[in-house]
Amino acid sequence: MKITAIETVPYAIPYTKPLRFASGAVHTAEHVLVRVHTDEGLTGVADAPPRPFTYGETQASVIGVIEKVFGPQLVGLDVLARERVHGLLHRTVGNPAAKSAIDMALWDVVGQALGQPASRLLGGYTDRMRVSHMLGFDSPPRMADEAERMRDTYGITVFKIKVGRHPVRDDLDVCRAVREALGDAAELYVDGNRGWTPSEAAAALRELDALGITLAEELCPADDVLGRRRLVRDCPVPFVADESATTPAEVTRSLLDGAATAISIKTARTGFTQSQRVLFQCEGMGAEVVMGNQIDGQLGTVCTLAFGAAHAASSRRAGELSNYLDMSDDLLTAPLRISGGTLAVPGLPGLGVAVDEDKLGRYRQDQ
Numbered sequence: 001m002k003i004t005a006i007e008t009v010p011y012a013i014p015y016t017k018p019l020r021f022a023s024g025a026v027h028t029a030e031h032v033l034v035r036v037h038t039d040e041g042l043t044g045v046a047d048a049p050p051r052p053f054t055y056g057e058t059q060a061s062v063i064g065v066i067e068k069v070f071g072p073q074l075v076g077l078d079v080l081a082r083e084r085v086h087g088l089l090h091r092t093v094g095n096p097a098a099k100s101a102i103d104m105a106l107w108d109v110v111g112q113a114l115g116q117p118a119s120r121l122l123g124g125y126t127d128r129m130r131v132s133h134m135l136g137f138d139s140p141p142r143m144a145d146e147a148e149r150m151r152d153t154y155g156i157t158v159f160k161i162k163v164g165r166h167p168v169r170d171d172l173d174v175c176r177a178v179r180e181a182l183g184d185a186a187e188l189y190v191d192g193n194r195g196w197t198p199s200e201a202a203a204a205l206r207e208l209d210a211l212g213i214t215l216a217e218e219l220c221p222a223d224d225v226l227g228r229r230r231l232v233r234d235c236p237v238p239f240v241a242d243e244s245a246t247t248p249a250e251v252t253r254s255l256l257d258g259a260a261t262a263i264s265i266k267t268a269r270t271g272f273t274q275s276q277r278v279l280f281q282c283e284g285m286g287a288e289v290v291m292g293n294q295i296d297g298q299l300g301t302v303c304t305l306a307f308g309a310a311h312a313a314s315s316r317r318a319g320e321l322s323n324y325l326d327m328s329d330d331l332l333t334a335p336l337r338i339s340g341g342t343l344a345v346p347g348l349p350g351l352g353v354a355v356d357e358d359k360l361g362r363y364r365q366d367q
Protein backbone atom coordinates (compact mmCIF):
# COMPACT_ATOMS: atom_id res chain seq x y z
CA MET A 1 0.00 0.00 0.00
CA LYS A 2 1.47 3.34 -1.07
CA ILE A 3 1.19 6.90 0.20
CA THR A 4 -0.66 9.04 -2.37
CA ALA A 5 -1.01 12.39 -0.56
CA ILE A 6 -0.50 14.08 2.80
CA GLU A 7 -3.26 16.55 3.60
CA THR A 8 -2.95 19.33 6.18
CA VAL A 9 -5.94 21.12 7.73
CA PRO A 10 -5.32 24.04 10.11
CA TYR A 11 -8.00 24.46 12.75
CA ALA A 12 -8.56 26.51 15.89
CA ILE A 13 -10.63 25.54 18.96
CA PRO A 14 -10.64 27.90 21.96
CA TYR A 15 -9.91 26.70 25.47
CA THR A 16 -12.57 27.36 28.11
CA LYS A 17 -9.69 27.58 30.58
CA PRO A 18 -6.30 28.56 29.11
CA LEU A 19 -3.28 26.60 30.37
CA ARG A 20 -0.61 28.91 31.82
CA PHE A 21 2.91 27.77 32.67
CA ALA A 22 6.40 29.25 33.13
CA SER A 23 7.37 29.21 29.43
CA GLY A 24 4.04 30.36 27.97
CA ALA A 25 0.27 30.01 27.82
CA VAL A 26 -2.18 28.37 25.44
CA HIS A 27 -5.59 30.02 24.92
CA THR A 28 -6.61 28.39 21.66
CA ALA A 29 -5.71 24.99 20.21
CA GLU A 30 -4.32 26.18 16.87
CA HIS A 31 -3.31 22.79 15.50
CA VAL A 32 -2.97 21.07 12.16
CA LEU A 33 -4.90 17.90 11.35
CA VAL A 34 -2.67 15.66 9.23
CA ARG A 35 -4.18 12.98 6.98
CA VAL A 36 -2.12 10.43 5.06
CA HIS A 37 -4.00 9.07 2.04
CA THR A 38 -3.15 5.77 0.35
CA ASP A 39 -3.78 4.00 -2.95
CA GLU A 40 -5.98 1.41 -1.20
CA GLY A 41 -8.44 4.00 0.04
CA LEU A 42 -7.34 3.90 3.68
CA THR A 43 -6.58 7.24 5.36
CA GLY A 44 -4.58 7.69 8.55
CA VAL A 45 -5.00 10.72 10.77
CA ALA A 46 -3.02 12.44 13.53
CA ASP A 47 -2.70 15.85 15.12
CA ALA A 48 0.22 18.30 14.95
CA PRO A 49 0.15 20.83 17.83
CA PRO A 50 2.71 23.57 17.06
CA ARG A 51 4.47 24.84 20.18
CA PRO A 52 6.55 27.87 19.11
CA PHE A 53 7.75 28.54 22.68
CA THR A 54 9.44 25.13 22.79
CA TYR A 55 10.24 23.94 19.26
CA GLY A 56 9.73 26.98 17.04
CA GLU A 57 6.96 25.39 14.96
CA THR A 58 3.80 27.27 13.95
CA GLN A 59 0.67 26.19 12.11
CA ALA A 60 2.10 27.77 8.96
CA SER A 61 5.47 26.04 9.35
CA VAL A 62 3.82 22.62 9.90
CA ILE A 63 1.74 23.06 6.75
CA GLY A 64 4.65 24.49 4.77
CA VAL A 65 7.13 21.74 5.58
CA ILE A 66 4.59 18.98 4.88
CA GLU A 67 3.42 20.54 1.60
CA LYS A 68 6.83 21.58 0.30
CA VAL A 69 9.22 19.00 1.76
CA PHE A 70 7.78 15.88 3.42
CA GLY A 71 4.81 15.33 1.09
CA PRO A 72 6.87 15.29 -2.13
CA GLN A 73 9.50 13.06 -0.45
CA LEU A 74 7.05 10.48 0.87
CA VAL A 75 4.39 10.16 -1.82
CA GLY A 76 4.86 6.80 -3.54
CA LEU A 77 6.52 5.10 -0.53
CA ASP A 78 5.10 1.92 1.01
CA VAL A 79 3.28 2.64 4.29
CA LEU A 80 5.33 -0.09 6.02
CA ALA A 81 8.72 1.25 4.88
CA ARG A 82 9.11 3.03 8.20
CA GLU A 83 12.90 3.13 8.14
CA ARG A 84 12.87 4.72 4.71
CA VAL A 85 10.20 7.22 5.75
CA HIS A 86 12.22 8.21 8.80
CA GLY A 87 15.43 8.39 6.81
CA LEU A 88 13.77 10.97 4.58
CA LEU A 89 12.14 12.90 7.44
CA HIS A 90 15.49 12.96 9.22
CA ARG A 91 17.12 14.88 6.37
CA THR A 92 15.24 17.95 7.57
CA VAL A 93 16.19 19.23 11.01
CA GLY A 94 13.55 20.19 13.58
CA ASN A 95 9.81 20.17 12.79
CA PRO A 96 9.01 17.52 15.43
CA ALA A 97 5.22 17.94 15.47
CA ALA A 98 4.96 17.74 11.66
CA LYS A 99 7.15 14.62 11.51
CA SER A 100 5.35 12.96 14.42
CA ALA A 101 1.88 13.49 12.98
CA ILE A 102 2.96 11.84 9.72
CA ASP A 103 4.47 8.91 11.63
CA MET A 104 1.36 8.33 13.76
CA ALA A 105 -1.01 8.72 10.81
CA LEU A 106 1.00 5.96 9.08
CA TRP A 107 0.62 3.69 12.14
CA ASP A 108 -3.13 4.45 11.97
CA VAL A 109 -3.18 3.26 8.35
CA VAL A 110 -1.21 0.11 9.15
CA GLY A 111 -3.50 -0.72 12.07
CA GLN A 112 -6.57 -0.28 9.89
CA ALA A 113 -5.05 -2.45 7.17
CA LEU A 114 -4.27 -5.25 9.65
CA GLY A 115 -7.54 -4.83 11.57
CA GLN A 116 -5.58 -4.25 14.81
CA PRO A 117 -5.34 -1.30 17.24
CA ALA A 118 -2.04 0.55 16.84
CA SER A 119 -1.51 0.11 20.58
CA ARG A 120 -1.49 -3.69 20.15
CA LEU A 121 0.93 -3.45 17.24
CA LEU A 122 3.25 -1.27 19.33
CA GLY A 123 3.34 -3.68 22.26
CA GLY A 124 -0.17 -4.54 23.50
CA TYR A 125 0.77 -4.42 27.18
CA THR A 126 -2.53 -3.13 28.63
CA ASP A 127 -5.82 -1.60 27.51
CA ARG A 128 -5.95 1.48 29.75
CA MET A 129 -3.83 3.99 31.62
CA ARG A 130 -4.16 5.89 34.84
CA VAL A 131 -4.64 9.60 34.17
CA SER A 132 -2.60 12.47 35.57
CA HIS A 133 -4.08 15.99 35.31
CA MET A 134 -1.93 19.09 34.77
CA LEU A 135 -2.80 22.11 36.92
CA GLY A 136 -1.82 25.37 35.18
CA PHE A 137 -0.98 28.61 37.01
CA ASP A 138 -3.68 30.15 39.15
CA SER A 139 -4.18 31.07 42.79
CA PRO A 140 -3.75 28.38 45.50
CA PRO A 141 -7.51 28.02 46.22
CA ARG A 142 -8.45 27.86 42.54
CA MET A 143 -5.82 25.22 41.74
CA ALA A 144 -6.84 23.19 44.80
CA ASP A 145 -10.52 23.48 43.73
CA GLU A 146 -9.68 22.29 40.22
CA ALA A 147 -7.84 19.28 41.62
CA GLU A 148 -10.80 18.41 43.86
CA ARG A 149 -13.21 18.76 40.94
CA MET A 150 -11.05 16.46 38.79
CA ARG A 151 -10.92 13.90 41.58
CA ASP A 152 -14.65 14.06 42.30
CA THR A 153 -15.77 14.07 38.66
CA TYR A 154 -13.26 11.74 36.99
CA GLY A 155 -11.61 9.88 39.86
CA ILE A 156 -8.21 11.40 39.02
CA THR A 157 -5.78 11.20 41.96
CA VAL A 158 -2.49 12.10 40.21
CA PHE A 159 -1.67 15.77 39.52
CA LYS A 160 1.20 17.60 37.87
CA ILE A 161 1.41 21.09 39.34
CA LYS A 162 2.95 23.78 37.16
CA VAL A 163 5.59 25.77 39.06
CA GLY A 164 8.45 28.07 38.03
CA ARG A 165 6.93 31.45 38.97
CA HIS A 166 8.33 34.30 41.01
CA PRO A 167 8.10 34.71 43.88
CA VAL A 168 8.81 31.00 44.38
CA ARG A 169 6.64 31.15 47.50
CA ASP A 170 3.51 31.48 45.31
CA ASP A 171 4.08 28.04 43.84
CA LEU A 172 4.97 26.47 47.17
CA ASP A 173 1.69 27.84 48.56
CA VAL A 174 -0.16 26.22 45.67
CA CYS A 175 1.49 22.83 46.27
CA ARG A 176 0.66 23.02 49.96
CA ALA A 177 -2.97 24.00 49.21
CA VAL A 178 -3.40 21.10 46.77
CA ARG A 179 -1.88 18.64 49.23
CA GLU A 180 -4.13 19.89 52.03
CA ALA A 181 -7.21 19.68 49.80
CA LEU A 182 -6.51 16.16 48.51
CA GLY A 183 -4.74 14.57 51.48
CA ASP A 184 -2.03 11.92 51.35
CA ALA A 185 -3.90 9.64 48.93
CA ALA A 186 -3.12 11.92 45.97
CA GLU A 187 0.13 11.70 43.99
CA LEU A 188 1.60 15.15 43.27
CA TYR A 189 4.57 16.16 41.14
CA VAL A 190 5.83 19.46 39.74
CA ASP A 191 6.95 20.90 36.39
CA GLY A 192 8.88 24.19 36.31
CA ASN A 193 9.24 24.61 32.53
CA ARG A 194 12.73 26.04 33.25
CA GLY A 195 11.35 28.96 35.27
CA TRP A 196 13.65 28.85 38.30
CA THR A 197 17.39 29.12 38.78
CA PRO A 198 19.12 25.98 40.10
CA SER A 199 19.45 27.52 43.57
CA GLU A 200 15.80 28.62 43.67
CA ALA A 201 14.84 25.12 42.61
CA ALA A 202 17.10 23.51 45.23
CA ALA A 203 15.51 25.58 48.01
CA ALA A 204 12.00 24.84 46.70
CA LEU A 205 12.74 21.10 46.51
CA ARG A 206 13.36 20.95 50.24
CA GLU A 207 9.78 22.09 50.90
CA LEU A 208 8.33 20.10 48.03
CA ASP A 209 9.96 16.93 49.36
CA ALA A 210 8.22 17.48 52.70
CA LEU A 211 4.92 17.63 50.76
CA GLY A 212 5.67 14.20 49.30
CA ILE A 213 6.07 15.03 45.59
CA THR A 214 7.05 12.07 43.40
CA LEU A 215 8.73 13.73 40.36
CA ALA A 216 10.39 17.07 39.57
CA GLU A 217 10.40 18.18 35.90
CA GLU A 218 12.53 20.87 34.20
CA LEU A 219 12.73 23.05 37.33
CA CYS A 220 15.62 25.06 35.83
CA PRO A 221 17.15 25.27 32.33
CA ALA A 222 19.34 22.34 31.27
CA ASP A 223 21.70 25.01 29.86
CA ASP A 224 22.55 25.99 33.45
CA VAL A 225 24.79 22.96 33.09
CA LEU A 226 26.64 22.69 36.39
CA GLY A 227 23.81 24.06 38.51
CA ARG A 228 21.37 21.65 36.91
CA ARG A 229 23.74 18.72 37.44
CA ARG A 230 24.05 19.59 41.12
CA LEU A 231 20.28 19.99 41.43
CA VAL A 232 19.62 16.61 39.80
CA ARG A 233 22.30 14.88 41.90
CA ASP A 234 20.70 16.13 45.13
CA CYS A 235 17.06 15.73 44.01
CA PRO A 236 15.24 13.26 46.30
CA VAL A 237 12.88 12.09 43.49
CA PRO A 238 13.42 11.31 39.77
CA PHE A 239 14.23 14.54 37.88
CA VAL A 240 12.40 14.57 34.54
CA ALA A 241 13.75 16.06 31.32
CA ASP A 242 10.95 17.21 29.02
CA GLU A 243 11.67 20.02 26.56
CA SER A 244 15.45 19.65 27.06
CA ALA A 245 15.49 16.03 25.80
CA THR A 246 13.35 15.72 22.69
CA THR A 247 15.43 13.36 20.54
CA PRO A 248 17.18 10.05 21.27
CA ALA A 249 20.56 11.82 21.23
CA GLU A 250 19.39 14.56 23.61
CA VAL A 251 18.02 11.86 25.91
CA THR A 252 21.40 10.08 25.97
CA ARG A 253 23.26 13.32 26.65
CA SER A 254 20.81 14.36 29.33
CA LEU A 255 21.06 11.06 31.22
CA LEU A 256 24.84 10.71 30.85
CA ASP A 257 25.48 14.36 31.79
CA GLY A 258 23.39 14.08 34.95
CA ALA A 259 20.89 16.65 33.63
CA ALA A 260 17.99 14.28 34.34
CA THR A 261 17.21 10.86 35.77
CA ALA A 262 13.84 10.36 34.03
CA ILE A 263 12.37 11.30 30.65
CA SER A 264 8.99 12.67 29.53
CA ILE A 265 7.86 10.97 26.34
CA LYS A 266 5.49 13.02 24.19
CA THR A 267 4.08 11.37 21.08
CA ALA A 268 3.26 14.85 19.73
CA ARG A 269 7.02 15.41 19.26
CA THR A 270 8.44 11.90 18.75
CA GLY A 271 5.46 10.11 17.19
CA PHE A 272 5.29 6.36 17.82
CA THR A 273 8.47 5.29 16.06
CA GLN A 274 10.87 7.74 17.72
CA SER A 275 9.03 7.42 21.04
CA GLN A 276 9.78 3.71 20.98
CA ARG A 277 13.45 4.46 20.38
CA VAL A 278 13.44 6.82 23.36
CA LEU A 279 11.52 4.36 25.55
CA PHE A 280 13.77 1.37 24.81
CA GLN A 281 16.84 3.54 25.28
CA CYS A 282 15.54 4.67 28.71
CA GLU A 283 14.83 1.07 29.68
CA GLY A 284 18.34 0.11 28.65
CA MET A 285 19.83 2.94 30.66
CA GLY A 286 17.62 2.37 33.70
CA ALA A 287 15.73 5.66 33.52
CA GLU A 288 12.02 5.96 34.27
CA VAL A 289 9.62 7.57 31.80
CA VAL A 290 6.36 9.45 32.10
CA MET A 291 3.89 9.94 29.24
CA GLY A 292 3.71 13.73 28.91
CA ASN A 293 1.16 16.12 27.42
CA GLN A 294 1.90 18.62 24.66
CA ILE A 295 -1.38 20.38 25.56
CA ASP A 296 -3.10 17.87 23.33
CA GLY A 297 -6.68 17.67 22.16
CA GLN A 298 -8.47 14.32 22.09
CA LEU A 299 -6.71 13.06 18.97
CA GLY A 300 -3.30 13.78 20.47
CA THR A 301 -4.42 12.26 23.76
CA VAL A 302 -5.48 9.04 22.00
CA CYS A 303 -1.96 8.79 20.57
CA THR A 304 -0.31 9.30 23.98
CA LEU A 305 -2.67 6.68 25.41
CA ALA A 306 -2.09 4.17 22.60
CA PHE A 307 1.66 4.41 23.04
CA GLY A 308 1.66 4.54 26.84
CA ALA A 309 -0.60 1.51 27.23
CA ALA A 310 1.44 -0.47 24.70
CA HIS A 311 4.44 -0.98 26.99
CA ALA A 312 5.00 -1.93 30.62
CA ALA A 313 7.50 0.89 31.24
CA SER A 314 5.35 3.64 29.70
CA SER A 315 2.15 2.59 31.50
CA ARG A 316 3.68 2.24 34.96
CA ARG A 317 3.13 5.87 35.91
CA ALA A 318 -0.09 7.79 35.24
CA GLY A 319 -0.06 9.48 31.81
CA GLU A 320 -0.90 13.17 31.31
CA LEU A 321 -4.13 12.52 29.43
CA SER A 322 -6.79 14.94 30.63
CA ASN A 323 -6.07 18.50 29.53
CA TYR A 324 -8.37 18.22 26.52
CA LEU A 325 -11.11 18.64 29.17
CA ASP A 326 -10.30 22.36 29.20
CA MET A 327 -11.11 22.76 25.47
CA SER A 328 -14.49 24.18 24.46
CA ASP A 329 -14.99 21.45 21.82
CA ASP A 330 -13.06 18.75 19.96
CA LEU A 331 -12.96 16.91 16.65
CA LEU A 332 -13.67 13.25 17.42
CA THR A 333 -17.02 11.59 16.66
CA ALA A 334 -16.89 9.65 19.97
CA PRO A 335 -15.48 11.75 22.83
CA LEU A 336 -12.97 10.18 25.22
CA ARG A 337 -14.36 9.42 28.67
CA ILE A 338 -12.19 9.34 31.79
CA SER A 339 -13.69 7.31 34.61
CA GLY A 340 -12.28 5.87 37.79
CA GLY A 341 -9.17 7.93 37.09
CA THR A 342 -8.37 5.89 33.96
CA LEU A 343 -8.77 6.16 30.21
CA ALA A 344 -9.34 3.08 28.03
CA VAL A 345 -7.58 2.59 24.69
CA PRO A 346 -10.18 2.53 21.87
CA GLY A 347 -10.36 -1.14 20.85
CA LEU A 348 -10.83 -0.46 17.13
CA PRO A 349 -8.21 -0.84 14.37
CA GLY A 350 -5.52 1.83 14.00
CA LEU A 351 -5.97 4.71 16.41
CA GLY A 352 -9.60 3.64 16.69
CA VAL A 353 -11.07 7.12 16.32
CA ALA A 354 -12.83 9.11 13.59
CA VAL A 355 -12.89 12.84 12.90
CA ASP A 356 -16.30 14.53 12.90
CA GLU A 357 -16.37 16.26 9.51
CA ASP A 358 -19.04 18.77 10.58
CA LYS A 359 -16.91 19.89 13.48
CA LEU A 360 -13.81 20.04 11.34
CA GLY A 361 -15.81 22.21 8.91
CA ARG A 362 -16.72 24.52 11.78
CA TYR A 363 -13.18 24.95 13.13
CA ARG A 364 -10.96 24.69 10.06
CA GLN A 365 -9.24 27.92 9.06
CA ASP A 366 -8.49 27.29 5.40
CA GLN A 367 -11.97 27.69 3.91
Ligand code: MUC
Binds near residue numbers: 054292
Ligand atom coordinates in the same frame (compact mmCIF):
# COMPACT_ATOMS: atom_id res chain seq x y z
C1 MUC B 1 4.71 20.26 29.89
O1 MUC B 1 4.93 19.16 30.36
O2 MUC B 1 5.61 21.08 29.89
C2 MUC B 1 3.65 22.92 28.59
C3 MUC B 1 4.41 23.35 27.56
C4 MUC B 1 4.57 22.29 26.67
O3 MUC B 1 5.19 22.29 25.61
O4 MUC B 1 3.93 21.21 27.14
C5 MUC B 1 3.22 21.56 28.31
C6 MUC B 1 3.33 20.57 29.37
Ligand code: MG
Binds near residue numbers: 193217
Ligand atom coordinates in the same frame (compact mmCIF):
# COMPACT_ATOMS: atom_id res chain seq x y z
MG1 MG C 1 6.97 19.61 30.99
